[in-house]
Amino acid sequence: MDGNKSFPPIEEALIEPNGLLAFGGDLSPEMLVNAYSHGIFPWFSNEEPILWWSPNPRMVLFPEKIHISRSFKRALSKTNYTVHINRDFESVINHCSTTRKDGFGTWITNQMKQAYIKLHELGIAHSLEIDIDGKFAGCIYGIALENIFYGESMFTCQTNGSKFALYELCQHLIKHNYKVLDCQTHSDHLESMGAELIPIREFKRYLPKKTVTQLNKT
Numbered sequence: 001m002d003g004n005k006s007f008p009p010i011e012e013a014l015i016e017p018n019g020l021l022a023f024g025g026d027l028s029p030e031m032l033v034n035a036y037s038h039g040i041f042p043w044f045s046n047e048e049p050i051l052w053w054s055p056n057p058r059m060v061l062f063p064e065k066i067h068i069s070r071s072f073k074r075a076l077s078k079t080n081y082t083v084h085i086n087r088d089f090e091s092v093i094n095h096c097s098t099t100r101k102d103g104f105g106t107w108i109t110n111q112m113k114q115a116y117i118k119l120h121e122l123g124i125a126h127s128l129e130i131d132i133d134g135k136f137a138g139c140i141y142g143i144a145l146e147n148i149f150y151g152e153s154m155f156t157c158q159t160n161g162s163k164f165a166l167y168e169l170c171q172h173l174i175k176h177n178y179k180v181l182d183c184q185t186h187s188d189h190l191e192s193m194g195a196e197l198i199p200i201r202e203f204k205r206y207l208p209k210k211t212v213t214q215l216n217k218t
Contacts, residue, residue: 010039010054010200019055019185026050027115029122036143036150037208039200041184046109056200059183059190061151063170067194075160076167081137083168084129089120092127092139096153108153116152119143125152128172130164137161140169142182146208149173150182166193180206 013021021040025031027050035041035052044051068076093116097108119125127141138161140154149169156162173181182203183195 007035007038007040007052010056010204013054013056013200015056019053020051021054022052023049025052027111029115029118029124032115032119032143033124033145036145039182039203039207041150041152042112044109053184054200055185057197058200058203059186059195059197060203060206061166061170061181061183061190061193061195063173063178063181065194065196066167066170067192068167069192072160072163072167076164079132079160079164081130081132081164082134083164084131085172086120086126087129089125089127089141090117092129092141092155093117093153095139095155095157096141098155116141128165128169130161130168132158132161132164138163138165140165144178147177147179148182148206148208149178149180151184162189163193182206 007022010021013019027042032042038054039058040052040054042050043053090113093108093113097113116125120127124145125141125143127139129139130137135158137158138154138156140151140162142152143150151169154162154165156165170181181195183190186195186197
């Protein structure tokens with residue numbers, strides 16, 4: 001990556017490993033927002049430089065198409081749970097960093113934590129938490145730009161905790177006219193909830209119409 005924070009077109013991403021597009025740069029708010037605006041996200045471990053990805057095909061979930069199984073429908077009606085949005089973003093990202101992402105990416109390093117906490121302070125990164133019977137059960141966080149929400153990670157510590165979080169996130173996205181939840185990469189869990197793989201050319205249609213340049217706006 002060069003000093004002007006530009007990225008190659010996502011069509012130039014490698015086939016193997018699928019989606020690798022660039023390396024280097026930093027995790028400043030400007031660079032992250034520029035990346036997400038173009039359908040690119042960081043994914044790397046402590047031993048690696050910052051790696052930037054845009055897989056093809058892309059795993060997405062159209063909020064209105066979330067799949068509710070019979071057993072989960074029963075759980076929705078019988079479970080005493082509450083939803084909290086942006087209650088404690090730092091706690092959410094700390095929870096998510098304790099394990100591999102469930103379909104939303106890779107290990108969350110301390111460098112990543114601080115970068116996304118900064119985006120949250122700017123009103124760009126958001127979290128959703130689920131409590132079951134008054135106790136923390138699961139969470140999810142990501143980036144909101146225009147009509148797309150980029151899912152970054154989710155975590156569960158009670159049965160169905162992450163399912164409730166994903167379901168309630170979709171309800172929130174529908175209410176606020178978001179068109180798509182970007183899930184980034186395939187997982188069986190996400191597929192069971194209704195996520196699907198689409199070609200990168202189709203995914204591009206849902207990206208922000210113009211690159212976000214004012215970081216105090218979502």
